[in-house]
Amino acid sequence: MMERSYEKYFREGRLPHIWCPGCGNGLAMKAIVMAIEEKGLPQDETVIVSGIGCSSRASGYMDFDTLHTAHGRAIPFATGIKLANPRLHVIVITGDGDCTAIGGNHFIHGCRRNVDLTVIMFNNEIYGMTGGQGSPTTPLDRLTTTAPYGTSVRPFDACHIAMAAGATYVGRSTAYHVRHLAKLIGEGIDNKGFSFIEAYVQCPTAYGRKNRLGSGADMMKHMRDSAVMLSAWEKLPADKRQGKFPIGCFLKREVEDFNTSYEELVDRAGGVR
Amino acid sequence: MSVFTIREERCKGCGICVAFCPKNVLEVDALSKVHAVRPEDCIGCGQCELLCPDFAIFVDKMDREAAK
Ligand SMILES: Cc1ncc(C[n+]2csc(CCOP(=O)(O)OP(=O)(O)O)c2C)c(N)n1
Ligand code: SF4
Ligand code: SF4
Ligand code: SF4
Numbered sequence: 001m002m003e004r005s006y007e008k009y010f011r012e013g014r015l016p017h018i019w020c021p022g023c024g025n026g027l028a029m030k031a032i033v034m035a036i037e038e039k040g041l042p043q044d045e046t047v048i049v050s051g052i053g054c055s056s057r058a059s060g061y062m063d064f065d066t067l068h069t070a071h072g073r074a075i076p077f078a079t080g081i082k083l084a085n086p087r088l089h090v091i092v093i094t095g096d097g098d099c100t101a102i103g104g105n106h107f108i109h110g111c112r113r114n115v116d117l118t119v120i121m122f123n124n125e126i127y128g129m130t131g132g133q134g135s136p137t138t139p140l141d142r143l144t145t146t147a148p149y150g151t152s153v154r155p156f157d158a159c160h161i162a163m164a165a166g167a168t169y170v171g172r173s174t175a176y177h178v179r180h181l182a183k184l185i186g187e188g189i190d191n192k193g194f195s196f197i198e199a200y201v202q203c204p205t206a207y208g209r210k211n212r213l214g215s216g217a218d219m220m221k222h223m224r225d226s227a228v229m230l231s232a233w234e235k236l237p238a239d240k241r242q243g244k245f246p247i248g249c250f251l252k253r254e255v256e257d258f259n260t261s262y263e264e265l266v267d268r269a270g271g272v273r
Numbered sequence: 274m275s276v277f278t279i280r281e282e283r284c285k286g287c288g289i290c291v292a293f294c295p296k297n298v299l300e301v302d303a304l305s306k307v308h309a310v311r312p313e314d315c316i317g318c319g320q321c322e323l324l325c326p327d328f329a330i331f332v333d334k335m336d337r338e339a340a341k
Contacts, residue, residue, distance in 0.1 A: 001278040001331055015283060016327060021305070022287035026326030178323055217292035220324070 009033040009043070011063045019054060022216020024175035024201030028122050029058045031178050031199065032091065035185035046089040049078040051103060053095035054129045055122035055201070072103025075110040078117050079258075086259045089189065092119040096137040097127045100156050104136070107158075111165035111194050115258040118188040118195045121158055124203035132206035143210045158198050163251050168193035171249040174200035174223040184249060193257045200227070275315040276333045281306050283329035290321035290330050299330075 010033070019025045036046060046064045050056035052071035059066040069077045078090045099107050099121045110117065126144060127133040134144035134151050137158060141150040162170045169191035173181035181199055188195030202208060202219035213219050228236065230248030266273045286305025296314045299321060301307050307330060309315065317334035 001276065001333055004328075004331065007328070010328070016285070016329075019326070021285035022289060023326060026328070027324065030326070030328070175326070176324070215292075216287050216326070217289045220289065221292070 006030065006033045006037055009036060009063055010061055014061050017061050018057060020203075020205045022202065022204045022219075023054070023128075024124065024203070024216065024220070025055050025058060025122055027175035027178050028055070028120065028181065028199040028201050029061065029093075031173075031181040032058075032093070032120060032185055033062070034178070034182035035189060036091075038182065038186050039189045041089045041189065045087060046091065047078075047081055048091050048093060049074045049081065050093040051095065051098035052129070053098050053127070054203070055095040055124070056093055056098060058093045058122075072098050072101070072106060074098065075103065075106040075115075075117065075119065078119075079110065079113070079115045082115055082117060082259060083262070086116075090117050091189075092117055094119060094121050095128070095135075096121060096123040096125060096158065097133075097135040100136040100158050100161070108161065108165040111162050111167040111196065113258045114166060114168055114193045114255050116192050116194070118185065118191075118197070120185060120188075120197045120199055122201045123158065123198050124201050124207060125155075126203055126207040128203045128206045132210060142207075144207075145210075159196065159250055162194075162196035166194070166255070167196045167251070168253050168255050168257075169195035169197075169249070170251040171196075171247075172198040172200070172245075173247045174220075174227050175202060176220040176223040177227065177247065180247065187249060187252075191252065193255055274335045275309075275312060275317045276335055277309040277312060277315075278331040278333070279307060279309070280329045280331075283327045285327055285329075287326070290325050293320045293324050295320065 048059045048064045048066045050059040051074040059068050074092045078092045082090045125138050133146040136156040171184040204216040226244045227247045230246045233246035286301045291299045298311045298315045300310045
């Protein structure tokens with residue numbers, strides 16, 4: 001067999017990865033390296049930055065310059081990297097808890113600043129690593145260890161937050177739609193500004209089991225059957241949208257990125273760069 | 274005709290490849306490792322490879338001539 005070309009982006013000695021059987025994180029990680037390969041990003045000019053969580057462990061398996069940071073803080077670290085060396089391609093891997101709970105402020109201000117980062121949020125709708133506490137993206141009425149009678153608070157839609165906060169590329173796909181997800185990540189890489197891609201991933205262990213959602217494969221079948229491409233979604237009447245969700249690119253806009261405006265500011269202030 | 278490469282050390286027996294194979298080619302054994310039990314039925318669609326979260330199964334489609 002010819003070794004698959006994406007294997008060169010993995011730290012072979014670190015595999016098999018630690019994720020549970022059927023966990024979707026491996027598929028989101030695969031989509032990222034597919035996009036990196038497609039876009040031809042040089043391995044030594046690409047930095048992967050992650051926070052803390054099962055999803056954030058991805059950086060440890062990827063053969064780039066990688067930074068596994070503090071919980072919720074991947075975006076500020078990545079911002080520092082991009083400011084210090086604008087030539088680098090900076091990709092952030094974060095979880096739904098990492099990004100929208102403890103890291104929520106960093107997330108919205110990263111969007112507002114329009115830092116040229118590609119942020120991929122692995123959304124498993126739960127805190128996987130710590131055993132299934134509810135996250136801000138846990139849907140209503142789901143069972144979690146912190147909501148034994150079901151969640152009673154409405155979830156965040158992280159894509160809506162990113163759009164409202166000023167991100168310049170926003171999209172969503174799922175672990176089942178690996179190629180589609182890779183395509184969106186590639187478009188995020190192309191965008192010079194803050195790109196946010198939500199990747200739905202299954203957590204059969206800390207979420208699926210408690211909510212009787214079945215195996216990892218069952219959870220992926222659910223993604224296959226309930227995700228609707230945006231163009232079709234827009235034509236769906238409200239009653240047909242029940243239990244379904246849109247995937248695709250939701251927003252793309254041209255706004256000067258943080259590095260460019262910062263350089264202009266340095267010039268205006270008569271500084272040296 | 275397909276040639277399967279299964280990296281057993283990576284396979285966790287999750288059954289995703291089994292569930293999405295349209296031709297029922299694959300099975301997970303008692304030790305949680307996948308096997309191509311009906312390789313002759315494989316149509317080389319690549320779903321198993323694409324959807325394996327563990328980079329454990331690879332399928333190469335051989336054309337008839339090369340397979341001889
Ligand atoms: C400052 C701090 N607070 C809390 C924790 C404990 N902790 C580790 S991972 C995690 C949640 C991870 O959830 P998520 O970001 O959704 O990632 P997942 O594990 O689901 O991929 C928490 C609360 C921590 N490591 N650091
Ligand atoms: S706990 Fe959930 S998110 Fe974490 S590795 Fe297991 S399946 Fe994946
Ligand atoms: S999808 Fe991958 S890890 Fe799961 S059973 Fe198939 S080969 Fe093994
Ligand atoms: S290539 Fe397609 S038909 Fe062949 S084993 Fe894989 S999923 Fe089944």
